[in-house]
Amino acid sequence: MPANGGGAAHAIWVVDLDVAPGELFALLGTNGAGKTSTLEVLEGLAAPSGGEVRVLGLDPLRERAALRPRIGIMLQEGGFPGELTLAETGRCWAGLTTGARAVDEALDLVGLLPRRTVRVKQLSGGERRRLDLAMALLGRPEVLFLDEPSTGLDPEARASVWRLIRELRAAGTTVVLTTHYLEEAEELADRLAIMHHGRVVTGGTVAEVLAAHPARIGFELPERTGPHAALALPVLPGAVPELDGRRVLLRTPDLQGTLTELLGWAARHRVELARLDARSASLEEAFLAVAASADPAAAPVAPSQIGRAA
Template identity: 55%
Template sequence: MNADNVIEVAGLHQRYGEFEAVRDVSFEVREGELFALLGTNGAGKTTTMETVEGFRPAHSGTVRVLGRDPHRERRAVRPHVGIMLQEGGLFPDLTVAETVDLWRDIVPGSRPRDEVLEQVDLADKAGVRTRQLSGGQKRRLDLALAVVARPRVLFLDEPTTGMDPEARRTTWRTVRGLVADGATVLLTTHYLEEAEQLADRLAIMHRGEIRVAGTVAEVLAGHGDRIDFRIPPQVAVADLPRVGGAAPRVSATSAGPVATYVLTGRSVQAALRELLDWADAGRLELAGLRVRSASLEDVFLQVAGHPAVETEEANR
């Protein structure tokens, strides 16, 4: 195991009978970084996460957390790990304070309760029974239980599900603080903005395999700048021009069909000038015209096999 890596997964395979849910997955998480594991529904990321957390043995391949097998050597690994599952198992009639105290009695090396509740912005809910908490507040309490002993490695499985935007950003600040304090974090999320905001590196899984991985900048590189606009009602899709050598992709929206040009390795300024010259010649107004870089959502949809429909394909 590389001394800089806290988590190493190499050639991981997981099967359910004849179905191979995880196929030759490899990645590593370095000390003090946050790694986001993303994936389409059924991609295998939950199975991968459960294996790294030590809840199931690897069918084949190797998994190491802090240099040890998290399943076979769970007793050695567990004191250094905090786990926030997708769904917690809170006792509904205990207060928030009682819940944290119960966990502190179980976990060695626990921090003071007030310190933990302050960290997850639940200090004012200490006397409230957990059944009275909102969904987002319950998730923050789950996070409190995961970090009560200041773990070296933290697994966060969909940590902000059920939170409103303000609570989600508050939780992002908490997670950034944990990483700044030295925690190594492996996170899964369905919120792509969350991954963009938090991840040092990330991987996107599809059908049991990692299809793309790297820093956010590396993942976005090569996916090109975008020019898009709503197609004027008097323009047929077949009459849209090629811009910068690229054919448009057309997608349906509530505001009408939208044309998108993906400019990989081409000058966006020259392409925009070419498009505006075409519009001026036809006396067309390009409503909603914008120029943007590729987003993580663009990459995710491409990996998932759901890009916007190509004009050329639509005309066949």
């Protein structure tokens, strides 16, 4: 799906994705990677220069009139008139929405019902994002597109929005979101893709993405063992040690196996491993690895490599 959103340069070179019904799919990427441009093509707001795009079996651009009542869109900025109250904004939006739910119901979903008589211009940034979400939910969408839904939200509001998104997914709504909050993707996504320079570089479930990156075990040997004690460490298959004096960092594809071997060795030799820390790779590490090393000319990841939907 090459696309440029009408500009002279391509924002997206190749994106090939399938999203299953009822799935929450997160689209991640560095700034300028093409996340928002990809959503705009899926939403029918921009035309692809090649390839095929189908949402609910429909072309989002040519069959927009048939598709629009079945999707909800939360843009990065809503741009609602500041002089209108939340209730007035909802009534205006409901008038343009097929089968709209009650405005107060939509406001209540995002915790804004007590603010229904407040003007939009008086809302905080986080409240405006929740209003954007409420308007996206007015039509009871089958597919919901969320572009940076948590921007500007405080931790309590973010947790509330996450809870609502989970409830929507549990009720059968398909959700496609972009986010810069990696924790958000880890918490919510059934599958995800990471874009870089307009291409999908890696994708799959969170576990599949993290499996490509080694786990880490860090510890410090006792001072009495001397600066070369690390040389006496056992051979741990697949583990790559990094030494800094008595501090040892092991990178391993088998966290449990390596840790079991290491602790057994320490117990047999009565060695205390100070400041022991063992953890799997994080989504942040996977993201930073993509940002640091992805070749813009590299072949894109095919849908089969990120879990093609049936």
